[in-house]
Amino acid sequence: MSGVKASQGAAFSKIMGIGGYRPRRVVDNAEIVTYIDSSDEWIRTRSGITERRWASPDETVQMMSVAAARTAIERAGLEPGQVDTVIVATVTHLLQTPAIATTIASELGAKNAAAFDINAACAGFCYMVAMADALIRSGASKYVAIIGVERLTDLTDIHDRSTAFIFADGAGAAIMGPSDEPSIGPVVWGSDGEQSDLITQTQPWDKAIPRQDRVRPEDGTAEAATWPTIAMTGNPVFKWASYAMAKTAAEALDAAGVQPDELDVFVPHQANNRITDAMFKALKLPSDVVIARDIVNHGNTSAASIPLAIETLLESGEAKSGQTALIIGFGAGLVFAGQVITLP
Ligand SMILES: CC(C)(COP(=O)(O)OP(=O)(O)OC[C@H]1O[C@@H](n2cnc3c(N)ncnc32)[C@H](O)[C@@H]1OP(=O)(O)O)[C@@H](O)C(=O)NCCC(=O)NCCS
Structure with missing residues (x-):
C-alpha cells in the first residue's frame, strides 16, 4: 500500500443559490425580421421565441458573469472569499488564454480560487453541476461557483435565418456546497x-485571421479575413x-x-x-x-x-x-x- 493520503469531502453536495444577468436590450421578432427573411408567426410557432436579449458593448462576458455570480453568492449566504473554485462554461469568450474564470474569480473577491473554463456548449451548466458535485464530495473543493455565460451575438451572423432568431446573450450562475442529504442525482x-458538424463555428480563428509571421509557415495564410460565426x-x-x-x-x-x-x-x-x-x-x-x-x-x-x-x-x-x-x-x-x- 502506498503512503499517499487521499482526500474525502462532504457526503453530498447541493445548489445553495442561483443568480442571473440578462442584458438590457430587448430585441423582438419585428426587429429580427428586418435582418432575415422570416415572420413573427414563423418564429413563434417554430421555436416559441417572442423576444430575446442582446448584450450591449459594456455587457461583456466578464461583466455579466460577475453580476450573476454575485447574486448567487449573496443568495447562498456566503462571502465571496469563501468560494474556493470558479468554473465557467462558455463558447463565446473570444480570448483564447487566460481562462476568463481567473479574472472573474479576482473581480468577485474569490482570492486564490481554483479557476478554469470548460466548453460543453448548451450542456455546459449540467456538466458543471456534475463536476462541482464530484469536487465537493472528493474534498478538492468546498464552495464552487459555476457560471454559464454567453454573448452568442458575437458569433452569430445576423443575416443567417437558421440562427439569427434563436441565439441570445446572458449569464446564469449557481453556488454549490456541501450537503447532509442527497440533492444532486447522478449525471x-x-x-x-x-x-x-451539425453545430459548429464556420472556420477556426487561424483561418479567419491571416498571420504574416506564423511559427509554422507551412500552415499557409488565410486568403481573406472573415469573422467566424x-x-x-x-x-x-x-x-x-x-x-x-x-x-x-x-x-x-x-x-x-x-x-x-x-x-x-x-x-x-x-x-x-x-x-x-x-x-x-x-x-x-x-x-x-x-x-x-x-x-x-x-x-x-x-x-x-x-x-x-x-x-x-x-x-x-x-x-x-x-x-x-x-x-x-x-x-x-x-x-x-x-x-x-x-x-x-
Ligand atoms: C432551427 C429550428 C427552429 C428550425 O425549425 P424546423 O422545424 O426544423 O424547420 P426546418 O429547418 O425544417 O425548415 C422548415 C421550413 O422553414 C423554412 N425556414 C427556415 N428558417 C426559417 C426562418 N428563420 N424563417 C422562416 N422560414 C424558415 C425552411 O426554408 C423550410 O421551408 P420549406 O418547408 O419550404 O423547405 C429547429 O430546427 C430547431 O430548433 N433546431 C434545434 C436547435 C437546437 O436544439 N439547438 C441545440 C442547442 S444550440
Whole structure:
C-alpha cells in the first residue's frame, strides 16, 4: 500500500443559490425580421421565441458573469472569499488564454480560487453541476461557483435565418456546497463527435485571421479575413434533441430514483419550445409539473439557459426552494448531460 493520503469531502453536495444577468436590450421578432427573411408567426410557432436579449458593448462576458455570480453568492449566504473554485462554461469568450474564470474569480473577491473554463456548449451548466458535485464530495473543493455565460451575438451572423432568431446573450450562475442529504442525482452524460458538424463555428480563428509571421509557415495564410460565426443545421439537431434527449432525461430520473410523478419542475435547455414539448410528452410527466419556458422571452442563451430559466421560475414563484427538478442540457459537440437536482 502506498503512503499517499487521499482526500474525502462532504457526503453530498447541493445548489445553495442561483443568480442571473440578462442584458438590457430587448430585441423582438419585428426587429429580427428586418435582418432575415422570416415572420413573427414563423418564429413563434417554430421555436416559441417572442423576444430575446442582446448584450450591449459594456455587457461583456466578464461583466455579466460577475453580476450573476454575485447574486448567487449573496443568495447562498456566503462571502465571496469563501468560494474556493470558479468554473465557467462558455463558447463565446473570444480570448483564447487566460481562462476568463481567473479574472472573474479576482473581480468577485474569490482570492486564490481554483479557476478554469470548460466548453460543453448548451450542456455546459449540467456538466458543471456534475463536476462541482464530484469536487465537493472528493474534498478538492468546498464552495464552487459555476457560471454559464454567453454573448452568442458575437458569433452569430445576423443575416443567417437558421440562427439569427434563436441565439441570445446572458449569464446564469449557481453556488454549490456541501450537503447532509442527497440533492444532486447522478449525471447521465456523453457526446457524439460524429455529429460535430451539425453545430459548429464556420472556420477556426487561424483561418479567419491571416498571420504574416506564423511559427509554422507551412500552415499557409488565410486568403481573406472573415469573422467566424456559429452555423447550425437545425432540423437533425431538432430530431436528435426531441427523441434521444428524452431517453437521456428518463435515464437521469431513473438514476436518481425519482418517478415521473415525484418530479416538481422540468428545466430542459431552452433551445426550442417544441423540443421541450416532445420531451415532456415522451417522459410522460404529469400535467402539474412546472415546465421552464424561458426561451419565450430570452431565446437560446446556451450555457446560461438552464440557470436563467431556474431563476425565472423561482422569482415568479412558479417553482419553490426544496422542489425536485430535472435539468438536461444538449448542444454543439454533440454533447449532453442531465441530472435531478433539489432547487435552492
Ligand atoms: C432551427 C429550428 C427552429 C428550425 O425549425 P424546423 O422545424 O426544423 O424547420 P426546418 O429547418 O425544417 O425548415 C422548415 C421550413 O422553414 C423554412 N425556414 C427556415 N428558417 C426559417 C426562418 N428563420 N424563417 C422562416 N422560414 C424558415 C425552411 O426554408 C423550410 O421551408 P420549406 O418547408 O419550404 O423547405 C429547429 O430546427 C430547431 O430548433 N433546431 C434545434 C436547435 C437546437 O436544439 N439547438 C441545440 C442547442 S444550440
